[in-house]
Amino acid sequence: MSDSIRSExxxxxxxxxxxxxxxxxxxxxxxxxxxxxxxxxKMEQSDQILAYYALVEYRFDMMMNQTTDKEAGDAMLKNVDPVVRSSMDNLLHYFYYFISGQHEFMQDHYRSAIKLFRKAERLLEYVNDDAEEAEFHYYMGSALQRINQYVFASSYLEDAIVTYKRLQYTEKVIFCYNIMAGLFSETENYEKANDILQENLIHAKNYPLAEIIVLRMLGINEYRYKNYSAAKQYYENVLENIGTEPHPLAAKTKYNLAQTLFKMSETTDATALLEEGLTEARQFDLVEFISNCYILKGLYVDNDLDLIDQSLHTLKKHNLYFEAEEIADELAVYFEEQNRLELSIKYLREAYSSKKNLLKLGVD
Known part of the structure; x- marks a missing residue:
């Protein structure tokens, strides 16, 4: 057809x-x-271009919504798989592995994501785009952070930061530094994490989403440092900035704030926020935060050890071992403070078991 558009x-x-x-x-x-x-x-028939479009559309939706539809993503990848397998286009293969890895990452399947990212990494030479290489390094660093591989994570993130700075992708630099701060916070270097985040917050003033994630990380860092009043203030700032519209970050932050208020013995407000956070976590199918909300409910509201144990099991069933380790460790401390040493030892063992699972070979 004379009016058709060439696929190229x-x-x-x-x-x-x-x-x-x-x-x-x-x-x-x-x-x-x-x-x-x-x-x-109007394009002439090209399954390869349609595959490119489907993969990039998934990445677009991920950017716009800060979450993804698991079933829709699975279906899209299944549909483009035969096209990719029959293609000799190395760039298409790269996109397929990288975006498949991002899909696994968004479903909290971090070892699976890393395996796919490694396949993509072997094809990076065909990309020939500095921004794309930085994007790859950012996601690989993020995934490695979630399985406690801090040295490798920081190396990838540092590479991403260098390139993003050169390209003047300020918001991306902020995202990278936010994860770097998380590495320091998780290894109990709270002062260094705070220094990074405070500087990050200055640069984030013109980037609403970036400002929200930095404020939330500041709250998480203060909570780990047991400075609950400061954590509460940061979390409240996050919710104020997000507004009343349902959002995955709002659901997560309501859980964080409820957890903090329970620590501060503000039980009534904490319980109300916990119910809101649980409802919104279900809306966005946030398995980690649904389980975490039930653990708080079992601990502070219902005094239900079975609910706590079932929720920990759900985290591990979904391979969320980092999250299971962190919350089991906190449960151990809680029960030690209550002088319930048998339960404290039980949850210390749960934390140790989850930590070992993080280091297992293989994929989800």
């Missing part, structure tokens, strides 16, 4: 779209998606 033209436009997604140029990304959808209606 649409492919180039998809590459431009993906570059905008990496740079978090949200308005431009939205405009390009509309333009590309219109071009696809």
């Amino acid at each position: 033209v649409v492919g180039a436009k998809i590459v431009e779209w993906y570059s905008c997604i990496i740079a978090r140029s949200i308005d431009q990304s939205i405009l390009l998606q509309v333009e590309i959808k219109d071009m696809l209606k």
Whole structure:
């Protein structure tokens, strides 16, 4: 057809779209998606370009919603798999493995994500794009952080920071430093984490989402340091900035704030927030936070050890061993303070078991 658009033209436009997604140029990304959808209606038949589009659209949705639909993502990857397998295009193979890894990462399957990222890493030479390499390093560092591989995580994140700074992708730099601060916080270097986050907060003033995640990390760091009043203030700032619309970060922060208020013996407000957080966590299918909310409910509201144990089991069943270790360790401290030493030892063993599982070979 004389009016048809060559697939190469649409492919180039998809590459431009993906570059905008990496740079978090949200308005431009939205405009390009509309333009590309219109071009696809007139494009000559190309399963390969349709596969590119499907993969990049998944990444676009992830940027826009800060979450993903597991079933939709599984279906999309299943549909493009035969096209990728039959293609000799190394760049398409890279996209397939990298975005498959991001899908696993968003489902909290970190070892699976790392295995897929490693496959993508072997194809990075075909990418020839500094921003994409930085994006890869950012996600690999993020996944390694979630399985306590702190040295490797920091190495990937540092590489990402160098490139993002050179490209002046300020918001991406903030995201990287936020995770770096998390590494210090998890290893009990709270002062260093706070220094990084306070500087990060200054740079985040013009980036609403970045400011929210930095404030939340500041709250988490203060909570770990047992400075509960400061943690409470940061969490309240997060919820104020998010507003009343349902959002995954709001659900997570309501759990964090409820946990803090229980520590401060503000039981009535904590219980109300816990119910809100649980409802919203169910809405977004946040398995980790649903389980965590039930653990708080079992501990502070219902005095139900079975509910606590069932929820810990759910975390481990979904391979959320980092989360299970952290909360089991906190349960051990709680019961030690209550002079219930048998329970304290039980949950110390749970924490140790989860830590060992984090270091197992293999994938989820």
